Amino acid sequence: MKKSLTKFCQTGLLGIFIVTNIIPIPTTLAASNDKIIYPLKEISKLECRFKEFSELTSDCKQNLPVLKTKDYKKYANEDGGYNQYTRIYTELWGASYKYGWDVGNGGHIGTDIATSKGTPIYSIANGEVILAKNTVGLGNTVSVKHTIKGKVIVSNYSHMSKINVRKGQKISVGMKVGEVGSTGNSTGNHLHFQIDLDTPFHPYYYAYSKCPYSYYKITETGVCFDELQVNTIDPLLFLETNGGILDSIKIVKTSSQSSTQTPTNNSTVDLSIFTKTVYIGYSSSDIKEVQQIFRDLGEYNGSINGDYKDIEKSMIAYQISNNIIKNKTDLGAGWFGPKTRKQVKNDYTNFLASGGKTKISSTIATSSIKTEKISKANLMTREEIEEKEAKEFIRKYNIEFKLNNIGGNIESGKTTTVKLKVTDKRGRPFKGNMPAGMTFIVDTTKVSVFPQKLYNFTDGKRDIKLSGLKTGNTTLFIKIGQSTVKSIPLQVYAAGNVVYPNTAKIYSSRNIVLGDKKTGIALFKDKNGRKLINLKYGSSFKLKTTDGVEVCIKRGSLKNIRQIYKKSCNDSDYTDTIDFDYTDTVGGLLIFDYKAISKDAKITIINDYGNKNMSSKTLSVTNPKGLKSNYAYKNDVVKMLENGIVDGINKGYFLESRELVEVDALNWIENSLIKIKDSSVSGSTVNIINKKLSDLKAEKLSASRFRSITRQDFLDLNYKYLVLNNNKVITKKYKDLDSLNNKKASYVLSNTTWKDKFGENYFRPNLKVTRGEGAFMIANILDTNTNIYLTSK
Numbered sequence: 001m002k003k004s005l006t007k008f009c010q011t012g013l014l015g016i017f018i019v020t021n022i023i024p025i026p027t028t029l030a031a032s033n034d035k036i037i038y039p040l041k042e043i044s045k046l047e048c049r050f051k052e053f054s055e056l057t058s059d060c061k062q063n064l065p066v067l068k069t070k071d072y073k074k075y076a077n078e079d080g081g082y083n084q085y086t087r088i089y090t091e092l093w094g095a096s097y098k099y100g101w102d103v104g105n106g107g108h109i110g111t112d113i114a115t116s117k118g119t120p121i122y123s124i125a126n127g128e129v130i131l132a133k134n135t136v137g138l139g140n141t142v143s144v145k146h147t148i149k150g151k152v153i154v155s156n157y158s159h160m161s162k163i164n165v166r167k168g169q170k171i172s173v174g175m176k177v178g179e180v181g182s183t184g185n186s187t188g189n190h191l192h193f194q195i196d197l198d199t200p201f202h203p204y205y206y207a208y209s210k211c212p213y214s215y216y217k218i219t220e221t222g223v224c225f226d227e228l229q230v231n232t233i234d235p236l237l238f239l240e241t242n243g244g245i246l247d248s249i250k251i252v253k254t255s256s257q258s259s260t261q262t263p264t265n266n267s268t269v270d271l272s273i274f275t276k277t278v279y280i281g282y283s284s285s286d287i288k289e290v291q292q293i294f295r296d297l298g299e300y301n302g303s304i305n306g307d308y309k310d311i312e313k314s315m316i317a318y319q320i321s322n323n324i325i326k327n328k329t330d331l332g333a334g335w336f337g338p339k340t341r342k343q344v345k346n347d348y349t350n351f352l353a354s355g356g357k358t359k360i361s362s363t364i365a366t367s368s369i370k371t372e373k374i375s376k377a378n379l380m381t382r383e384e385i386e387e388k389e390a391k392e393f394i395r396k397y398n399i400e401f402k403l404n405n406i407g408g409n410i411e412s413g414k415t416t417t418v419k420l421k422v423t424d425k426r427g428r429p430f431k432g433n434m435p436a437g438m439t440f441i442v443d444t445t446k447v448s449v450f451p452q453k454l455y456n457f458t459d460g461k462r463d464i465k466l467s468g469l470k471t472g473n474t475t476l477f478i479k480i481g482q483s484t485v486k487s488i489p490l491q492v493y494a495a496g497n498v499v500y501p502n503t504a505k506i507y508s509s510r511n512i513v514l515g516d517k518k519t520g521i522a523l524f525k526d527k528n529g530r531k532l533i534n535l536k537y538g539s540s541f542k543l544k545t546t547d548g549v550e551v552c553i554k555r556g557s558l559k560n561i562r563q564i565y566k567k568s569c570n571d572s573d574y575t576d577t578i579d580f581d582y583t584d585t586v587g588g589l590l591i592f593d594y595k596a597i598s599k600d601a602k603i604t605i606i607n608d609y610g611n612k613n614m615s616s617k618t619l620s621v622t623n624p625k626g627l628k629s630n631y632a633y634k635n636d637v638v639k640m641l642e643n644g645i646v647d648g649i650n651k652g653y654f655l656e657s658r659e660l661v662e663v664d665a666l667n668w669i670e671n672s673l674i675k676i677k678d679s680s681v682s683g684s685t686v687n688i689i690n691k692k693l694s695d696l697k698a699e700k701l702s703a704s705r706f707r708s709i710t711r712q713d714f715l716d717l718n719y720k721y722l723v724l725n726n727n728k729v730i731t732k733k734y735k736d737l738d739s740l741n742n743k744k745a746s747y748v749l750s751n752t753t754w755k756d757k758f759g760e761n762y763f764r765p766n767l768k769v770t771r772g773e774g775a776f777m778i779a780n781i782l783d784t785n786t787n788i789y790l791t792s793k
Contacts, residue, residue, distance in 0.1 A: 034148045035173050036125050036242050039157060039193050040064045040180075043115035046087055049189070050393065050432045053118035053180070064088075064113070069237050073374055076101040081380035082388055090114050090190060090382065093234040094371060096220045100382045104225055104373030107218040109204060110156065110194030111235045117161055117189040117432055119180040122173075124155050124239070129169045129177075131156075131202060136326045138192060139184025142177045143202040148243045153233070156203040158192035159184050187455060188433050195233045197249075201321050204231045208317070229371065269293060274345040278336035280308045287311070290336050293348055294318070315340070389435035390481030397430055398423045401478065401486050406558065407533020407588065408490045410447065410468035418464040418476075418488070422457055429460025436481035440464060443474040446492050468492040473530065491530045499537045502527040504605050504614040511620045512596045515641030516649040519565055522590035522605055522615065533588045534558060540581045540608045543592060548601035549619060550574035550644075551594045558587030569593040571644065571671065579608075596621040597642050624654035631656065632755035633772040636779040645671045645782075646775045656772030659708035665774060666700045669721050672778055676724075685724060692721050712741070712765035714774060719744040722781050734763040741765070748781050 041064060044053060048060035067075070067089050075085040086101060089111060096106030123144055131143035138158035142165060145154050161181025165171060182189045196204040211224035218224050237245050273289040284306030291311050294300035300314040312334045319325045324339050325332060332339070402419040410416050422430040433455050440449045448467045466476070471492050478486040493499070501524035508520030522543075524532045545551055552569035564586055574595060582588065594603060601619035606612065624641075627634055637656055640646040646668050648654070670693065677689045709717075723744075732745040732753075745763060753759040754773070769777075 034125060034146075034243055036148070036239065037122060037174055038064055038066070038239055039121050039124055039155070040113060040115065040119060040191060041122065043088070043113070043119055046084065047392075047396070049114060049116045050430070050434060051116055052431050053116040053120075055431065056116060066240075067236055068240055069234065072101065072103060072372075076374055076379055081378075082385055086380070086385060087389070088114055089236075090385075093232070093236070094222070094225055094228055095374075096222070096376075098220055098381050098383075099376050099379045100385075101379055102374050102376045104371055105222040105376055106220060107206070107222060107224055107228060109228060109232055110158075110192050112190045112192055114188065114190040115180055117179070117181055119189075119191075120176050121157050121160060121178045121180060121191055123171050123175045123177050125173045125243075127155070127171060129165045129167055129171060130154065132163050132165050132167045132169075135184065135203075137185045138203060139186060140178065140181065141184075141203060143196075144171065144177070145202075149246045151246050151249075152198040153238075153246070154196040154198070154202045154204075156192075156194040156196065158194070158203065159186045159190060161189075182433055182456070187437060188435065193235050195235045195238050197231055197233070199231045225371075234371065269296075269348075274341045276336075277338070277341075278308070279334070280312070282308065290315075293344060297344075297347055297351055318344075386436045387481045387483070390483055393435050394480055394483055394485055396424070398425065398427075399480075399485055401488065403488060405534040406561075407531045407535060408488055409530070409533060409535040410466060410490060410492050411495050412468040412471055412492050413495070415465055415467040418466060420462045420464055422460050430457050431460065432457065434480060439479050441477040441479065442466075442490070443472075444469075446470045446472050446474045447476070447490055449476065466490070473528070489531075493530075493535065499526050499532060499535060500539055501525065501532055501537050501607070501614070506603060506605065506615050506617040508594070508603070508617055510617070511622070512594075512601070513624050513649055513652045514596050514598070514621055514638065515624070515644075515647055515654070516652070517568065517593055517595040517647075519591065519593050520603070520617070521565075522592070524588060524590075524614075535588060536582050537588065538582075540579065541614070542604075542606040542608065543578045543580060543590070544604045544606055545576045545594070546600050546602045547576070548598035548621060549594050549596050549603060550576055551578060551592050551603065553578055553580060553584060553590060553592045554586070555584055556586050558589075561586050561589070561591070564591055571647075572674070574644075594619075595644070597644055624649060624656075625652040627654055627656060631772065633776040636776040637772055639779055640668075640775045643675060645675060645778060646771070647671075648771070654771065656775075657770050659768045660714065660771050660774045661705060662703040662707050662709055663700070663705045664771070665709055665714055665717060666696060666703050668774065668778055669717055670696050670700075672722055672782055676722075676782070688724060696721060708768050710765060711763060711767050711769045711773070714769045714777060715741065715744050715748055715763075715765070718748045718777055718781055722778070723747045732763075735761050736765060737763050748777055750780055752776075752780055 042061050043049075043064050044051070044056055045060050045062050048056055051060070065084060065088060067085050071085075072092065075083060081101070091097065091100045091108045091112035092103050093108060093111050094103045094106060095108050096102055097108065099106070125146045125148060127144040127146035129142060130145045131141060133141065135141045135158075140160040140163050141156060141158040142160070142163055143154050143156045145152065157177055159181055160178035161183065162179040163177070164179075165175070165177050171177070180189050180191050194203050196202050206218055206224050206227055211218060211227050213223050233245060269292055270289055273286060273293070276286055278286045278290050287306045287308045288304050291300060291302065291304045291306075294311060294314055295302075295304065299318050300311055302310045302314075315336065316325070316328045316334050319333060319340055320327070322343050324343060328334070336344075400421040402421070404417045404419070424430065434457075437453045437455050439453045440451070442449050446469055448469055450465045454462060469492065471494050473489070473491050476488040476490055477484055478488070504522050504524045506520055506522050509518055512518055524537065526532060526537075543551055543553065552573035552575065554564050554567060554569065556564040574593075580590065584590070590605075596619060599621045601621050602616060603619070604616040605614045607614050623638060627637060631637075633656065637646070637654060641654070648664055673689050673693055673696070677686055730739070730743050730746050731751070732742045732749065734742055734745060737745060741763070754763070758764060
């Protein structure tokens with residue numbers, strides 16, 4: 001877990017840590033009688049740590065695994081460096097940010113412990129809160145001063161999401177001081193835990209006077225590791241020994257500097273200077289007064305020459321150390337202004353009262369302990385560990401991207417949105433920090449993106465704004481760490497330009513069962529291959545079919561495309577040719593239903609301008625699954641499917657042996673009436689059919705989708721609606737039917753009968769009629785009794 005520490009320098013003088021022997025860290029140091037605990041008790045398990053702690057179930061929590069200093073080398077290389085300890089203790093004391101575990105080769109001041117946001121943090125011992133606020137680099141920070149084994153140390157807890165104590169508060173061991181977070185310069189939820197000796201300011205950071213190097217050199221090369229040992233203690237060593245490490249450190253408080261003069265209460269300094277603002281270009285005599293005061297206080301080592309530039313850096317360091325400013329860019333930095341004068345006057349008054357002794361003391365410590373360094377060789381970098389964690393995150397969570405303009409077309413000067421949604425495998429929104437930043441990479445000369453990088457989710461959703469800058473094509477790459485999770489082609493176009501489709505492509509299933517209905521989509525592109533979605537285009541077109549297939553188009557708004565796609569056309573909407581233009585599409589996408597009515601089935605899109613064939617799709621039409629060649633009513637089923645009379649194909653099956661239900665029976669009869677009406681019949685017959693269709697529509701209102709009907713029921717329906725000429729001579733003499741029903745059977749079945757062993761003599765009216773038998777009955781009455789032989793169009 002990488003972060004940047006507060007970049008500022010202190011000119012106060014610190015002591016020197018003298019290493020008198022070079023022996024390994026002892027493992028049996030005398031334990032302190034003071035009660036000391038670890039700052040974290042229960043943490044999140046690795047697979048759960050990207051969620052908030054308050055939302056974790058018990059199986060997502062674990063006690064903090066204790067890492068012993070003697071095991072640093074062991075775990076640095078175990079499993080190639082990718083294990084529980086390197087992933088929880090992400091940065092060790094004295095390591096570099098690049099490797100995290102190369103102790104002695106970097107400058108990390110504390111130890112980082114990764115866990116979920118909101119994990120409780122506890123004071124490691126009794127003490128007094130001396131700092132509780134948000135700081136520039138370390139975010140929300142609490143510093144607690146303790147006296148342990150007669151020595152003063154300060155424990156620091158940083159990057160917290162919440163602070164639960166206040167400055168000056170006396171607290172006891174185990175009291176909650178805050179919760180884990182990622183405030184300040186941090187890229188993930190963790191606790192930065194740091195143990196300082198009694199240095200002039202807390203949390204400790206390198207004094208420029210002792211460590212005059214760049215941030216990179218300090219953190220990545222270990223150039224100031226000796227200074228780190230002077231002023232801080234490895235937090236895990238301190239906890240491991242229950243503070244016993246302090247026995248190995250001799251701490252002496254001494255004056256860090258004697259004044260260059262011996263002022264008295266009758267100082268020659270003109271105290272009216274504390275009423276004046278002084279800066280570059282001001283009175284030379286006033287500048288000399290300020291230089292003299294700062295030299296007396298041990299804050300300035302330069303000459304008393306009246307040149308303010310000589311004292312400006314010392315002034316800024318003093319202001320930072322006294323919390324007058326946070327960094328050198330703040331308003332008033334370097335000025336001897338009101339707030340600074342007030343603090344200096346107070347310090348100078350104490351200085352005079354002490355007889356001219358400087359207030360800053362240094363810590364001179366001697367120790368027999370030498371930190372054992374760990375080589376960078378063969379260690380995984382933090383980026384490599386982070387990348388592994390990022391890939392695990394991608395596998396574990398569903399990451400969805402929805403572009404408002406699904407075609408990726410952005411008008412120049414306009415903004416569109418990418419809807420980002422992250423959920424777990426159970427559909428619950430992800431809340432927390434990802435293991436690595438999600439970055440959005442695009443050609444910024446054509447498209448601007450905001451934000452360019454994000455880490456945190458509060459409800460599993462974020463909106464990403466894309467603005468068109470310059471016409472042209474580009475691609476938005478979305479990455480977590482180094483892994484690309486999505487790429488979205490984008491096209492920026494100028495408003496007002498008329499676009500004409502050059503090609504089209506039909507997306508539909510090639511295989512279809514006779515009588516089945518499916519949905520297809522046609523996508524249009526311009527001459528540059530740009531998808532014309534949500535981009536109005538010119539020209540008009542035809543959706544044309546061969547005799548074996550009929551189509552209907554579905555219109556609506558692109559935002560409702562899912563509902564439009566799922567909605568089915570009415571049977572009366574199907575035809576063989578449809579004229580359309582952009583207004584008939586769904587944001588430029590042509591969405592259509594099609595049904596197969598014979599084996600000769602092909603769909604074509606034609607541009608009316610030049611009669612150009614833009615796309616075509618030949619369908620492979622097969623008989624329904626399970627419809628065996630020796631099935632008694634197979635030919636009747638196929639004929640009725642081809643004519644669009646019967647339907648109800650389910651996953652490719654006609655289900656001919658299943659009982660016919662009321663709704664399907666009435667639908668089939670309605671389809672038959674419409675087919676008869678569309679044939680060459682007289683006007684009087686059309687009127688009769690229209691009346692029957694009206695009656696049938698009313699009867700359908702109470703029909704059930706689940707209640708099956710008998711042979712007698714279907715015989716009655718067929719006779720009622722499909723017999724147009726009732727002058728037929730009775731030919732049927734079923735033993736189980738009376739004369740009226742034998743008359744009906746003569747009209748409906750004519751010269752045929754049921755194709756079973758009872759069919760010649762028995763109608764069996766109370767038997768449930770099957771779907772195959774229903775197709776047989778309708779085929780007969782249409783083929784024979786009405787003298788209208790129906791064939792495929």
